[in-house]
Amino acid sequence: MATKTFDLYNLMERGNVLLAFKGTVTSDLLSSVFQIMESKMEDLNDSPATKKKVFNVLVECLQNLYHHIDDFDNENPILETTRGDKKSAIFSISRHEDHYNIVTGNFIYPKNVDEITSKITHINSLDRDQLKAYYKEILGNGKLSEKGGGGLGLIDIAKKSRNKLGYSFKEIDKDYSFFTLIVKILKK
Amino acid sequence: MEDLKHEGSAKTPVVEFSSNGELFLKGRSIPENSIEFYKPLIEWLESYSESPNSTTVLSVQLEYFNTSSSKCILDVFKKLESISGSEITVKWHYEEDDEDMLEAGEDYEAIIDLPFEMIEVEEI
Numbered sequence: 016m017a018t019k020t021f022d023l024y025n026l027m028e029r030g031n032v033l034l035a036f037k038g039t040v041t042s043d044l045l046s047s048v049f050q051i052m053e054s055k056m057e058d059l060n061d062s063p064a065t066k067k068k069v070f071n072v073l074v075e076c077l078q079n080l081y082h083h084i085d086d087f088d089n090e091n092p093i094l095e096t097t098r099g100d101k102k103s104a105i106f107s108i109s110r111h112e113d114h115y116n117i118v119t120g121n122f123i124y125p126k127n128v129d130e131i132t133s134k135i136t137h138i139n140s141l142d143r144d145q146l147k148a149y150y151k152e153i154l155g156n157g158k159l160s161e162k163g164g165g166g167l168g169l170i171d172i173a174k175k176s177r178n179k180l181g182y183s184f185k186e187i188d189k190d191y192s193f194f195t196l197i198v199k200i201l202k203k
Numbered sequence: 204m205e206d207l208k209h210e211g212s213a214k215t216p217v218v219e220f221s222s223n224g225e226l227f228l229k230g231r232s233i234p235e236n237s238i239e240f241y242k243p244l245i246e247w248l249e250s251y252s253e254s255p256n257s258t259t260v261l262s263v264q265l266e267y268f269n270t271s272s273s274k275c276i277l278d279v280f281k282k283l284e285s286i287s288g289s290e291i292t293v294k295w296h297y298e299e300d301d302e303d304m305l306e307a308g309e310d311y312e313a314i315i316d317l318p319f320e321m322i323e324v325e326e327i
Binding site for chain 2: 074078
């Protein structure tokens with residue numbers, strides 16, 4: 016255990032991780048995380064514009080996670096394969112020489128893989144002006160879902176981060192896949 | 204009618220809607236459930252629209268807002284847009300280096316048929 020903990024420490028240290036979390040994402044947890052990140056970034060030697068952008072994108076990434084984890088019903092809360100809680104998620108924020116990375120990972124139903132893929136592929140195919148127009152279109156026409164997500168989250172993340180969204184899926188078993196989103200924000 | 208006041212928190216903005224036509228939204232708007240937060244604002248505007256002041260100025264001074272709030276803020280603008288009998292202006296503030304916030308204001312300006320004033324400030 017001690018070795019594994021040290022390995023994990025080294026992995027995070029080498030990866031310049033500012034904050035990492037694995038577990039259930041609640042509204043209270045997000046409040047704490049936002050608070051911690053704000054005070055951590057305050058001490059860092061990055062421009063106010065960078066800090067602001069990172070915080071903005073972070074809020075969107077983590078709330079995206081929060082809203083989508085809610086999609087699961089309460090049946091079979093335990094994943095058989097990993098024996099973990101399917102509502103559990105992982106995220107990390109790391110700071111590098113010229114950029115920040117925000118990575119999130121959560122379980123999804125395999126039937127949603129295609130939808131997410133086509134959504135991200137579409138977003139990534141757009142240049143900056145097209146992305147702005149797309150955002151405006153969804154903002155003007157779209158309805159807000161009960162949970163508060165309006166389908167704008169990923170578009171906003173791509174628009175603000177000024178980068179293509181990185182993503183991958185891992186098939187866990189017949190019932191679940193694991194979705195990873197990687198967002199890179201260049202420092203200003 | 205009574206003024207609407209909300210103190211603001213780590214995730215919600217300060218709200219000061221006064222029947223004299225001065226409306227303020229200031230701080231950050233990043234609640235997970237923004238519909239719940241904005242409902243009283245929409246309802247207040249609904250009552251206000253029955254006998255509005257001759258001029259109405261909504262001053263938006265937001266540091267951050269999430270996409271969930273962006274739809275609700277649009278609803279606030281739409282409600283204002285529907286008010287007749289008042290000269291309505293939106294003052295959209297953004298910090299000098301915050302192009303995302305300026306862009307967000309321009310998006311609303313393009314969707315909503317109200318005069319927007321873009322105001323650059325040093326700090327919100």
